[in-house]
Amino acid sequence: MTLDFFSPVSDLVLAHNELLSPQALGKKIKIHSEKKGFPELGDVSIVVFGVLENRNDVNYIGEVFQLNEIRKIFYSLFPGSWNTVIADLGDIKAGETVEDTYFALKTTVCELVKQNIIPVIIGGSQDLTYAMYRAYDTLQSMVNLVSVDAKFDLGDSSKPMKNNSFVGKIILDEPYNLFNYATVGYQTYFNSQEEKDLMDNLYFESYRLGEISNNVTLVEPVMRDANVVSVDLNVVQGSEVSLKQKFSPNGLNGKEICAVARYAGISNKVSSFGVFEYKPSKDDEMTSMLVSQILWYFIEGVNCRINDEDFSDDRSYQKFITLVEDQELVFYKSNMTGRWWIEIPFLSNVNNKLKRHTLLPCMHQDYIDACENKVPERWYKAFQKNSI
Incomplete structure (x- = not known):
């Protein structure tokens, strides 16, 4: 120092x-x-x-x-x-x-x-x-x-x-x-x-x-x-x-x-x-x-920090898949904390800046909205940034 x-x-x-x-x-x-x-x-x-x-x-x-x-x-x-x-x-x-x-x-x-x-x-x-x-x-x-x-x-x-x-x-x-x-x-x-x-x-x-x-x-x-x-x-x-x-x-x-x-x-x-x-x-x-x-x-x-982001163990989370406007959205819910994430799909044809951002934190409400055919705004913005 x-x-x-x-x-x-x-x-x-x-x-x-x-x-x-x-x-x-x-x-x-x-x-x-x-x-x-x-x-x-x-x-x-x-x-x-x-x-x-x-x-x-x-x-x-x-x-x-x-x-x-x-x-x-x-x-x-x-x-x-x-x-x-x-x-x-x-x-x-x-x-x-x-x-x-x-x-x-x-x-x-x-x-x-x-x-x-x-x-x-x-x-x-x-x-x-x-x-x-x-x-x-x-x-x-x-x-x-x-x-x-x-x-x-x-x-x-x-x-x-x-x-x-x-x-x-x-x-x-x-x-x-x-x-x-x-x-x-x-x-x-x-x-x-x-x-x-x-x-x-x-x-x-x-x-x-x-x-x-x-x-x-x-x-x-x-x-x-x-x-x-x-x-x-x-x-x-x-x-x-x-x-x-x-x-x-x-x-x-x-x-x-x-x-x-x-x-x-x-x-x-x-x-x-x-x-x-x-x-x-x-x-x-x-x-x-x-x-x-x-x-x-x-x-x-x-x-109060809890490390609940280990998605390599199937027992640590639940996975939910829903279809919104022909787009498959994949959600994860931590069994430990109840916190939610949404997956950002990789675009293979672009220079991807998001290697460690594949999972985006979100709320339970985002999953509910997706089930009602509404695209979560956070997901949309991250997806668009990934496309630039």
């Missing part, structure tokens, strides 16, 4: 931690401190760290920020019945340039994922997701990214990258590793028609706020197929956060954003998770508490 990138957790937070209950989370995790140095990561499964970079925020006016308030509250929470060892690495300081910070974050995430450690990042501006994504350049050929966000953040990719255009850069910059991009909780009036059309033309997935609020379980199969999950705190409705953090009267409520974080944690594929667009202020307690609970639910999810 490149230690030079990190500054230790502040003595102020550590002093506060000393006053907590022996059962509190802050007493159970390894912490990078000035006195004890960088923690040993041999048995660690999850690391939390901050990235103090927000210069590519379109509204940046020179303010600096710290994560002390989040840490104080996060440390004071009580862990669940967890079997994972957690470490707080401190913060990646803003580099000389934003690109320096990106490099530090990319290098760190790459090293951690290689060691099967899940990085949980608390950040400034959401363009840091670009560096998280680039960490996978040498790790795997195709990456699935889920953004929990009110906006698509496609932006104008011909201009320098900002926190409202980083996805456009991800799509257009080489190497082209992005297989699927899904936005969860978007609000139509914050996105231009051109961006909506581009999402459709690229067969990317988007789930409106209303859909998620009506049925938050829609998020589960999307997260089950994700590698990188990025949460923009502006997706949360204004009544749930502090004054400076307020963005829109509509958005996911506290319970919904925590459920989404838990689904991300439960996914066996999610190997990095970030919460961005945090804006500290004097009346900050509500946002700090919400971010702490989002992190808590993600870690809770990781501790």
Whole structure:
């Protein structure tokens, strides 16, 4: 691990931690401190760290920020019945340039994922997701990214990258590793028609706020197929956060954003998770508490992971076949968890990018719809991407 990138957790937070209950989370995790140095990561499964970079925020006016308030509250929470060892690495300081910070974050995430450690990042501006994504350049050929966000953040990719255009850069910059991009909780009036059309033309997935609020379980199969999950705190409705953090009267409520974080944690594929667009202020307690609970639910999810994707053993699943519009659809249901998958047929005459995506996570409802002669939308989009 490149230690030079990190500054230790502040003595102020550590002093506060000393006053907590022996059962509190802050007493159970390894912490990078000035006195004890960088923690040993041999048995660690999850690391939390901050990235103090927000210069590519379109509204940046020179303010600096710290994560002390989040840490104080996060440390004071009580862990669940967890079997994972957690470490707080401190913060990646803003580099000389934003690109320096990106490099530090990319290098760190790459090293951690290689060691099967899940990085949980608390950040400034959401363009840091670009560096998280680039960490996978040498790790795997195709990456699935889920953004929990009110906006698509496609932006104008011909201009320098900002926190409202980083996805456009991800799509257009080489190497082209992005297989699927899904936005969860978007609000139509914050996105231009051109961006909506581009999402459709690229067969990317988007789930409106209303859909998620009506049925938050829609998020589960999307997260089950994700590698990188990025949460923009502006997706949360204004009544749930502090004054400076307020963005829109509509958005996911506290319970919904925590459920989404838990689904991300439960996914066996999610190997990095970030919460961005945090804006500290004097009346900050509500946002700090919400971010702490989002992190808590993600870690809770990781501790509930079950590997139910062994389809080599006939006894571990049930198989269902149905015919929709002359297309044979094959579904699998895990006997262990009850989770569902749908098979994507290979097209032998095209250059196939989907070798490890033959089974697409789906819901029981998709099978019911297929029995009623409706093609599941997730299957259709994945099939079309496979045909390009």
